[in-house]
Amino acid sequence: MIVRYLREHTSPPVFVTSALLAVAFVLWGVVSPASLGAVAESVNAWITGTLGWLYIFSATGFLVFVIVLMASRYGRVKLGPSDSTPEYGNVSWFAMLFTAGMGIGLVFYAVSEPISHFTAPPTGDGSSPEAARNAMLYTFFHWGLHPWAIYIVLGLSLGYFAFRKGLPLRPAAALYPILKDRINGWPGYLVDIIAVFGTLFGLATSLGIGAQQVAAGLDAVFGWENTTTLQVVLIAVITAVAITSLMLGLDRGIRRLALINLWLALALMLFVFFFGPTRDLLNSLASNIGTYVQEVPGLSFETFTDGGNGTAAEWQSSWTLFYWGWWISWSPFVGMFLARISYGRTIRNFVAGCLFAPVGASMVWLTVFGDSALELVQADPADPLAEAAPETAIYVLLAQLPVPEFVVLLASLLTIFVVVLFFATSSDSGSLVVDILTNGGDPNPRWQQRLFWAVLEGVIAAVLLTAGAVAGTDALSALQTASIVAGLPLGIVLILMAVGLTRALRDERFVVALPVEPSPSQGLRESSRRSTSPSESGEGITGSNTEPETDDPMLSETAVAEFATTRTAPSDSGGERSGRDRD
Numbered sequence: 001m002i003v004r005y006l007r008e009h010t011s012p013p014v015f016v017t018s019a020l021l022a023v024a025f026v027l028w029g030v031v032s033p034a035s036l037g038a039v040a041e042s043v044n045a046w047i048t049g050t051l052g053w054l055y056i057f058s059a060t061g062f063l064v065f066v067i068v069l070m071a072s073r074y075g076r077v078k079l080g081p082s083d084s085t086p087e088y089g090n091v092s093w094f095a096m097l098f099t100a101g102m103g104i105g106l107v108f109y110a111v112s113e114p115i116s117h118f119t120a121p122p123t124g125d126g127s128s129p130e131a132a133r134n135a136m137l138y139t140f141f142h143w144g145l146h147p148w149a150i151y152i153v154l155g156l157s158l159g160y161f162a163f164r165k166g167l168p169l170r171p172a173a174a175l176y177p178i179l180k181d182r183i184n185g186w187p188g189y190l191v192d193i194i195a196v197f198g199t200l201f202g203l204a205t206s207l208g209i210g211a212q213q214v215a216a217g218l219d220a221v222f223g224w225e226n227t228t229t230l231q232v233v234l235i236a237v238i239t240a241v242a243i244t245s246l247m248l249g250l251d252r253g254i255r256r257l258a259l260i261n262l263w264l265a266l267a268l269m270l271f272v273f274f275f276g277p278t279r280d281l282l283n284s285l286a287s288n289i290g291t292y293v294q295e296v297p298g299l300s301f302e303t304f305t306d307g308g309n310g311t312a313a314e315w316q317s318s319w320t321l322f323y324w325g326w327w328i329s330w331s332p333f334v335g336m337f338l339a340r341i342s343y344g345r346t347i348r349n350f351v352a353g354c355l356f357a358p359v360g361a362s363m364v365w366l367t368v369f370g371d372s373a374l375e376l377v378q379a380d381p382a383d384p385l386a387e388a389a390p391e392t393a394i395y396v397l398l399a400q401l402p403v404p405e406f407v408v409l410l411a412s413l414l415t416i417f418v419v420v421l422f423f424a425t426s427s428d429s430g431s432l433v434v435d436i437l438t439n440g441g442d443p444n445p446r447w448q449q450r451l452f453w454a455v456l457e458g459v460i461a462a463v464l465l466t467a468g469a470v471a472g473t474d475a476l477s478a479l480q481t482a483s484i485v486a487g488l489p490l491g492i493v494l495i496l497m498a499v500g501l502t503r504a505l506r507d508e509r510f511v512v513a514l515p516v517e518p519s520p521s522q523g524l525r526e527s528s529r530r531s532t533s534p535s536e537s538g539e540g541i542t543g544s545n546t547e548p549e550t551d552d553p554m555l556s557e558t559a560v561a562e563f564a565t566t567r568t569a570p571s572d573s574g575g576e577r578s579g580r581d582r583d
């Protein structure tokens with residue numbers, strides 16, 4: 001019966017292999033957590049010391065690739081048939097993509113990361129005016145265009161090949177121009193298995209970080225000691241919340257939870273904005289964006305091989321390489337989820353929406369929290385924020401706002417609730433994606449499989465936290481190591497996906513879909529002679545007497561796409577009028 005179930009509802013090579021390897025990893029962590037932690041640290045040291053340049057160049061290459069693609073004529077091609085329309089309205093679409101793509105990390109690092117770059121920068125002196133300027137620059141760099149470009153490469157590839165070419169919604173399908181029919185053999189299965197593990201470890205990093213911050217909030221509000229045991233218990237409790245959302249499905253569960261989460265996070269940000277240094281924050285936002293735009297080209301290729309203050313290479317390993325590995329390991333999860341909710345959008349609409357809207361929102365969020373904290377530390381170097389742990393920093397900031405104590409308590413509770421919801425939306429969306437990865441690309445998997453992967457994600461996060469504690473390193477280091485290690489093979493897969501998408505788009509042949517407007521003098525000549533040839537009237541190859549001489553279905557398909565996007569521009573710029581646009 002089990003064999004029959006696996007054949008009917010999963011891709012057995014991917015599901016069985018991924019499940020066995022994941023369970024083996026969990027057993028290793030339970031039986032010998034110290035050994036697991038030591039091996040992971042050794043692998044991490046080798047990757048960052050030997051292949052750090054690969055992360056730097058690939059992340060920047062992905063950003064250049066998606067921007068060029070968005071600006072090219074291929075931006076008119078839809079992720080689906082040419083007459084398709086988006087399934088979700090812009091507000092719901094943005095809420096789901098933003099909470100899936102960023103979530104917990106923005107709450108965890110928004111205060112602590114700028115402070116860390118200010119007190120211990122990679123170059124120059126700490127706690128200086130230059131360090132304050134660069135603190136937000138580095139933070140914007142890590143949370144700006146690069147991570148979303150990584151997500152877009154995978155999401156765009158999957159959406160194109162699944163919805164336009166009719167291939168399964170699985171990472172191997174995006175390599176069809178390279179692997180051909182071998183996507184249904186072991187080369188394709190290996191790609192899917194790598195994607196499963198990247199997703200599991202990327203999510204485990206997020207879930208572990210979320211558990212740390214919730215535990216810190218409970219310590220700040222109720223005095224509960226922030227221990228590894230409490231964090232493991234929290235992972236179990238919040239995973240149960242995620243499972244409830246997951247069982248309700250994409251529309252009733254994940255979509256609604258994402259919208260609620262977005263509005264609560266906005267309320268928390270506005271609270272800090274209005275009770276913090278409001279005018280200074282507005283000035284800082286303009287300055288931060290300007291500095292980022294000026295410096296990001298050079299910073300994108302910086303490897304700190306020379307110079308620095310003696311710890312530049314270590315800083316880059318702990319921050320930039322960790323982030324790039326984290327974003328890459330998250331890319332199957334976020335990319336597939338983006339593809340799943342972006343049916344009917346054009347490539348240009350997809351790239352612009354996924355690249356600029358969430359980056360703009362992240363910049364506002366980081367400025368409100370980061371610059372509020374920096375102003376306090378600059379005014380008083382002995383401020384508690386200067387030494388606060390990452391998971392407690394946001395609560396230390398809230399406690400220093402000029403509001404009554406009970407308001408601080410409410411704001412802290414709101415922060416805990418926001419982190420819990422970010423935790424839940426990441427877990428339920430991730431479980432849905434992992435199940436799609438292991439069932440052969442079916443976008444509507446069975447609930448039993450979703451439940452299995454949701455539980456396994458929580459267990460892996462708990463194992464990583466425990467292994468880090470037993471090995472003598474802090475739990476955050478163990479989570480960072482998992483992301484960097486998982487991101488290496490996936491980074492290579494993403495490069496191949498970009499190559500495959502480029503090849504496929506080059507096969508899209510465009511025809512002129514609009515007649516050329518005749519000149520007034522030509523119209524007068526036509527009126528006097530009352531007859532003219534199609535070429536004289538300027539009708540081009542789309543005239544009534546001329547049709548493309550080809551049987552290639554992609555030619556006629558692309559012709560309709562070009563015509564539709566030229567004549568109905570609002571539908572491709574985010575103004576679609578789907579049934580849910582009124583969200």
